[in-house]
Amino acid sequence: MTTPRVRAVNVAEMLSQTARRLPDATAVVYGGTRWTWRELDEGAGRVCAALRRAGARTGDCVLLHGHNHPEYIQALYGAWRAGAAVAPTNVRLTPADVTVIADVCRPVAMIASSGTEAHVDAVRATTGLPAGTLWIGDHQGPDAVAALPAAADGEAATARVEAGAHAWYFFTSGTSGSPKAAILTHDQLGFVTTNHAADLMPGLSEADVSLAVAPLSHGAGVHLLPQVARGAATVIPTSPGLRPEEVWELVERERVTNMFTVPTILKTLAEHPAAGTVDHSSLRHVVYAGAPMLNADRDTALDALGPVLVQYYGLGEVTGNITVLPPQDHRRPQPDGVDVGTCGRPRTGMQIAVVDSDGTELGPGGIGEICVAGPAVCAGYLGNEAATAAAFDGGWFHTGDLGMIDGHGYLYITGRASDMYISGGSNIHPRDIEEKLVAHPAVAEAAVLGMPHPRWGEIGVAIWVPRPGADADEAELLSWLEPRLARYKLPKQLIRWSELPKSGYGKVVKRTIREELTSSGWTAPA
Structure with a gap:
């Protein structure tokens, strides 16, 4: 029997659908400029056409190295529309760091913010970049995407992709080791988008406003997906680094309803004097992830912001989709003998287990390695069969984190095995x-x-x-x-x-x- 070729939904289709539904609504706020969904979508089409004219084809990799900027979003969705897998890299990485990543994913083209010429030269020396480089604006840069030629007929058509097609190479090595590219597929990201909207920000719609305070190359980029799918505007600070006073000013001015942070950023924002003076009553969901948050820091943030904190636990390989701790559970009592707070319960459609060194599942209270299964788990590591086999030993995805599950199904992370x-x-x-x-x-x-x-x-x-x-x-x-x-x-x-x-x-x-x-x-x- 022949296995049918099953079509998947290209992630870029979510932007196209929102642009058709809300063409003149605000999509992105950046400084004094407001971009509509039509403008954002048209820019993605120009990026798609430019990549295709340069020779990029469906299934190729495009490396994206840039600052948070509206054109970054256009580049991300434009590459997906062209059928490429995107490898976003943190703008704080050195040229040598980016070269190591490029050697893994072998990009045919690079999209980069102006001012990162050294990074582009380093990647070109490694892979040749046969489809060239596309420049986008930085914090002070021009509207480079709008200057690209308009797409001719068919040049900006969304590429057909099939189930399992690579969409995002999410590079991860935790805080040690060599970088590995977790393969995130189009169909997987479709599940993650729906799950984020349902579990982290219930009721998300075009009436919401999101603030991007972390690099879009990582978790904040995944957090962007449901905003685009639901038509919620994204506000991008113009400062090159975190300025808490700017963040709080934007929250008040734009009536921000949700944002994604990591514990260190949330701690900085909650402890800043402006948190006690600006009107942040519009906030409904302040989502944080990326590392455990110490109880004392969590309580400080709760006292400063109120019951709006949403924690999720996950890894790049599981796109954050392991557990969720909603606002009402943030002061949940800890079991006797447990000194860390819970990171929540399993995400919708996901399953977790705690296993011992032999792979045997442990009951409530047993401490072992946290494992996970479900549609949000990556398809393995690009070009690294040994790492993939080790990560999926026994069928579960092994996180490398240690923890326990209580009798009510709440997970507690006790540390990294390493x-x-x-x-x-x-x-x-x-x-x-x-x-x-x-x-x-x-x-x-x-x-x-x-x-x-x-x-x-x-x-x-x-x-x-x-x-x-x-x-x-x-x-x-x-x-x-x-x-x-x-x-x-x-x-x-x-x-x-x-x-x-x-x-x-x-x-x-x-x-x-x-x-x-x-x-x-x-x-x-x-």
């Missing part, structure tokens, strides 16, 4: 220590990691950042921790730093902390 260290034969999960350390009134941030020790194998070293105007010494912090932790979990060193190193997406990078400690001449205490 973060766990063994000291004197005892397994120690840093998050428990970090939660208690950051609860001290002088501590703004903390990261705990295992460092080698000749007697104990590994010991806990806590790196902490003081709150503005506050201070503490090691003895005070240890006195704070002693009644709150089992003795074997107490860090052997507490080292004050002015800041913690973070990735381009706001995650604390423990690999970099370890490297900085080693390069500075750190030695294990006796």
Whole structure:
């Protein structure tokens, strides 16, 4: 029996449908300019036509390297309309970083913001870029897409794609290791778009307004998909970096109803004085993801913003679709003996399990690796069969995170398997220590990691950042921790730093902390 070729819906079709339904409604706000859905759609058509004229074909890869900008959105949907798989890269990456990514996905063309010539040259040296480079505007740049020739008949037609067709190469290595390209398909992203709208922002419609405060190359780009599908306008700050006062001004002026953040950004926004002075009553859903949020930071944000926080847990490989914690569950009581808050219940249409080292599913309260199954899981890693086989061992997708499920189906993340260290034969999960350390009134941030020790194998070293105007010494912090932790979990060193190193997406990078400690001449205490 011949397997039929099943057609999928090209992700770009969602923009076309919204442009037909709401042609003159506001699609994007950027500074003093308001772009309509018709203008956004026409620009995507120009990008599609330009790529096709340059020789890009359905199934090719296009690397997208640019700042958050309306033309970035046109480039993203234009590449999809041409049938290409898009590989977005964080604009904060170095040319060498982007070259490593390009060597994995082998793009035929590159779309880049002006001012990133070094990145384009590096990629061209790696892949040749046979279909060339398309330039789009940066924070101060011109309307480059509008200057492209208009599409001739058929040049901007949405490419037919089939089930399983690659749409997005979502590069992920967590906070360590070499980058891997998770394959996100058109049909998978269609499910994710619907699921985000249903689970994270119930009732999302053209009456909503979204604020993009994180790079569109990552989770914020996925968050953009339901906004486009439902016709909700997107507001893009014009500053090249995060300026909390600008964010709060835009929330008040544009009556923003939802935004996507990561815990570090949410913490910064909630603690900024403007959060207590501007009118942010329009907010209904402040979505955060990307890393666990410490209880103390979560409570600060709840006190500042009210019951609008929505947490989701996921990985790039599962496009965020593992669990959701809606506003009403944010102060859900923790089970006895659990010191971390829940990250919520399984997303609609998804299933999770906690398994031991043998792959056996554990019952409520058992701590093991978190695994997931469902339509949001990626199709594997591009050109990396070994990594794909390891990730799907036993049929589940293995997240590499450790956690437990309570009797009501709520998931609790206890840490990364790679973060766990063994000291004197005892397994120690840093998050428990970090939660208690950051609860001290002088501590703004903390990261705990295992460092080698000749007697104990590994010991806990806590790196902490003081709150503005506050201070503490090691003895005070240890006195704070002693009644709150089992003795074997107490860090052997507490080292004050002015800041913690973070990735381009706001995650604390423990690999970099370890490297900085080693390069500075750190030695294990006796």
